[in-house]
């Protein structure tokens with residue numbers, strides 16, 4: 001996946017002259033030590049990250065950790081004190097105010113927590129707003145706004161005023177306004193945090209649905225780890241202005257790397273987070289012949305064709321015979337195959353103790369084998385069987 005946004009050693013000190021604070025930070029000092037010595041607040045302390053094109057990239061952390069400052073530096077509402085922000089390879093930090101306005105108008109859109117709609121303008125005019133700023137002709141922008149309102153499920157609400165809509169609907173308008181400009185980067189700052197829990201879940205599902213077709217690069221700020229896990233393709237966790245952990249949701253829960261991050265992961269529903277790929281074992285080849293390949297697994301084995309697609313199961317007795325004789329025995333056993341992206345909760349539902357279970361990729365090729373022990377160990381957060389504690 002190509003890189004859309006890259007942040008290199010970004011610092012933000014809220015001070016007229018950040019020189020001394022930067023020296024302290026670069027010399028290993030902390031946000032606290034800068035405040036203690038200089039009375040200056042550090043927003044960002046040497047943050048570097050890379051956002052792939054099409055990512056739903058979550059910036060997560062406790063209040064005051066620097067999430068909003070990071071987002072505001074990216075769209076340059078905050079002036080970075082040092083560092084580079086590369087948008088498709090171009091550093092936007094040194095850009096003139098005029099060039100910056102152009103970047104903001106055409107390349108990035110914001111969705112805010114409290115919607116930031118114009119209260120006296122109808123919904124459709126709010127959605128058109130970014131296009132108007134870009135100088136798009138009235139008829140054309142109206143058509144685009146109508147299209148995008150129907151994408152977010154508000155086709156019938158265009159001629160209402162924002163206050164006539166519920167909170168969830170207003171946030172759909174905020175989303176529609178951001179999507180209407182066709183900017184490829186969306187910055188969503190706690191966009192769903194003000195919504196009631198049920199509406200919030202609905203909006204999260206809606207965003208996931210939209211993202212499947214829109215494929216935007218989304219920087220999503222949240223203080224809610226569950227939201228980060230649900231939406232994120234990658235998560236960056238911040239503390240005291242620093243980026244303390246970055247990775248996929250599964251990798252962060254598996255290896256938090258610090259007590260600060262581990263504290264977020266305790267309540268995670270592992271069965272819904274982890275997939276078959278994350279716990280499967282590499283297939284062990286037991287036999288290879290002109291008619292296929294036999295690989296071993298819990299509850300028996302699997303017979304594969306030469307393309308490594310599963311064609312049959314082999315029971316434990318048949319595997320024992322094969323091991324004794326070195327010949328492929330007659331008779332076949334039951335088997336199951338699950339896609340590598342299947343969540344463990346669904347894998348567990350289909351599990352049968354007397355079936356060998358294969359994990360297959362999109363083309364149906366076997367990529368791993370799965371037994372009950374691996375599934376249970378991951379759900380219970382125990383070391384996987386065979387793994388050191």
Ligand SMILES: Nc1ncnc2c1ncn2[C@@H]1O[C@H](COP(=O)(O)OP(=O)(O)OP(=O)(O)O)[C@@H](O)[C@H]1O
Nearest residue numbers: 014041042043062063064065066067068069070223
């Ligand atoms: N304009 C400002 N002037 C001075 N300090 C600021 C300013 N904006 C933010 N800060 C400070 O920078 C630090 C990071 O704040 P920021 O708002 O980025 O955190 P956050 O993780 O987004 O928190 P929250 O979830 O509460 O919004 C905090 O210590 C905050 O007090």
